[in-house]
Amino acid sequence: MVDLVLLAFIGLIAAMGLKRPFVWILLYIYVDLVIPQKVGWGIIQMFPLSLMMFALAFGGWLVLDSKEGSRFTFRQGLIVALLGLCAFTTFRAEFQDSAWEKWDWVWKSLLFAAFLPLTMRTRLRIEAVALFMVLSIGAICISGGMKTVFGGGGYGTLRLLVVENSGIYESSIISIAAIAIIPIAVWLARFGTVFRPHWTVAAFVAALSFACLLMPVGTNARTGLVCAAVLAAMMLRTVKNRFLYAGIAGVALVMAVPFLPQSYLERMSTIFDHKEDESASTRIAVWGWTLDYVKEHPMGGGFDAYRANSFTYQMPQVTGSGNSRSVTYVEVTDEGRAYHSSYFEMLGEQGWLGLGLWLLLHGIGLLQMELVRRRFRPAKGEKLGWQGGLAEALQQAHVVFMIGALFVGIAFQPFGFLIVGMEIAFGSYLKRQAEEQRQGPSRRWATSHAALSH
Template identity: 25%
Template sequence: MRDTLITLIVFGSLPFILKRPYIGVLMWVWVSVMNPHRLSWDFAYSFPFAAIVAGTTLIALLVTKEPKKLPATPIVVILFAFTAWMVVTTIFSMWPDESLVMLNRVWKIMLMTVVTMMLIKTKEQIHLLIWALVLSIGFFGTKGGLFTLLSGGNNIVWGPPGSYIEGNNEVALAFITSIPLMFYLYHMEAKKWVRWGLAAAMVLCAFAALGSYSRGALVGIVAMVFFLWLKSPKKMVTGAILVMLIPVAFMFMPEQWFTRMDSINTYEQDASAMGRINAWWMAYKLALDRPLVGGGFEIYNRIAFGLYAPVPDDVHAAHSIYFQALGEHGFVGLGLYILLAILTWRKASWIVRTTKGWDELKWAGSLARMIQVSMVGFAVGGAFLSLLYYDVPYYLIAIIVCTGALVEKALKERQLAARAVPAGSLAAGPGGGHALANQAGTAPRKGAHAA
């Protein structure tokens, strides 16, 4: 039944994708992030739904007459550069055959990120994309939160099988990055029942993150919650809610949870923590030996650890997005990845500043702030996880680029309208600057001057 339902939904969407290509982006996000086919047991489990959706979207992108211009921003340039550099590091990889398999997986994510930037053009489409992300991750967060509550926190929450977030640590970070998006939708939504549903989902996702028993997720939660309060438009209300909920959440967790979290303070006695540090040293020393290109994908094997790790027999994955970038793609790759994050953060900050007091674009400023919160949670939690190629952060980058393009468009329209009005007409005309803003179709910002 599940196999048939998923197949009907995906194939039923294809005609709509050919007519409106942005629907293909939404379907791609749903299939690639939620992995609904992995919830089935028969033919749909390994069926290439993502490839079919992506192929149809690319065809629609070529044949439809809708505008497809890629926003001109340094973020796009660095994204292309990072992707191109991964191709270079694959060519010079220590294990080229294995690296090529991973590159084939990663470039699809980067391609669809670019396609997203090209096809998502309106506020409504941006909101649909956010809903696709929230529902895809929130499904498992709600399920995991209920599981944690019903089991008294005695069982570990896991992610969808066969995905980037299958592990307990990885899925916990996914929950952390999705909560700020839910918080944004909560404040944008007018329907009370939807707001209550989002509020419940946020709480349950937080419980699911705790129920993952992930120490890295705990650190990420702390960072995310602090910045969520810092970026909240109603700090007093948000702070009061957090003060009430956080102690209740911790009191609910069992003793073994606190024992595991307390091992953060005694990491040198924990084999898992020391294994991660060993992997970090391996990546660092490999990068020193191959500073430009690193070792390429798939360097976590006995040969690489035998050459570069302090403890050669203790083979682990990178367990850090930063050391993963460093070990696999060298100092150049790490620099490009960090630069991509910095440019995205700065663009979000520009959106917040530009839309301040601009009523019609208030949503854009709020969204940019919440994506910054998600970025903080991912940046902190990702320091302990191998999620360099997890697709959701790249979609958040795309959302910032698309939102920034809308803000720039509105800003240019207002400036053109201001130039079109004869000198002195602002003062003589009824409503002054407000009348001009209404002609331009945008609301004036506080303290803004027409120029």
């Protein structure tokens, strides 16, 4: 029954795309984020939905959609360069089988990120992509939030829409994505035109944001807690009553602590002392190994090069409690441990060049959004406009992603590149608007008249 409902929904959206091909772009975003073929159990798993929707989205734009106003930017060139480098390192990867398995989804993520801004020519299209991203990730968070409230959860054990703990459904990754979409959801509630500002929209976004904040609790993901703290700090830059905001946030945190599961509090306590946590200790060891590895392989070892690692470290074991607490150190040998950091993931797999391209791609985006935010900063007594609001939301989401990327291997995750794609499209839209304003009324009339005559 679930399979039939999912296929019916996908078929309905696909049929709508016959009239508006851009809808196929949105359908691919839904399939790429939610992964409905894993949600179902039967016939839906027989279809390569991601590849089918990718071909439909690209083919629809190429054959049926207008190309007016589309432009290829420097950041899109960086994505294409990164895609070419990934192809090169995959051919020479140390572990060919697993490298090609990762390539199967990475190339679509990168190519779609470079292609997406070409299709987002209007404010409505930019908003539609933001809306589908929020609702797709939100669907996962609503399920996880409800299960958390009713007593489920635990690291790697919270059952979301699928029964596996991988991809965006992995505990830390979904926690990062959940926190990242909050500012975008708030922007949609304030400035949306698909669902215009209304108390019902505001109520839904408030409930969705609460569900998103529950994800780090339900998954016991320390990275999610760090991301939530970073987002809260960033919002201090934009709220009007900063002291009131900080006070309310502090009181809410104090009131929430007694209701948090003991397992969550114990896991969060290891943030401050990584030496007492095996997972954190292993990460430090893997990062050290990666730095040594790229000394001999400056171009990286291809996807999943971490499988070559092997190291020994001292792991503390605490016994007893209170005054009888004692610590003994046990020698632990580990191998084939993942990077647990996007920065080291890029370095180990794509080398210094790949890390440089990746950092440049994200760094330019953060800088661009800051410049747009300042350009559209409201004067005293004026209200924030949608342009400044979107720049703030994308920047906040992007910073959350980059902070989360410090501790989780999400360098190629689709939701991160969706943020990048929206930034590129938004920047191109603003540049095009500025050019039209400089042209003057007569030039704009001539352009529109010529377009109508053709």
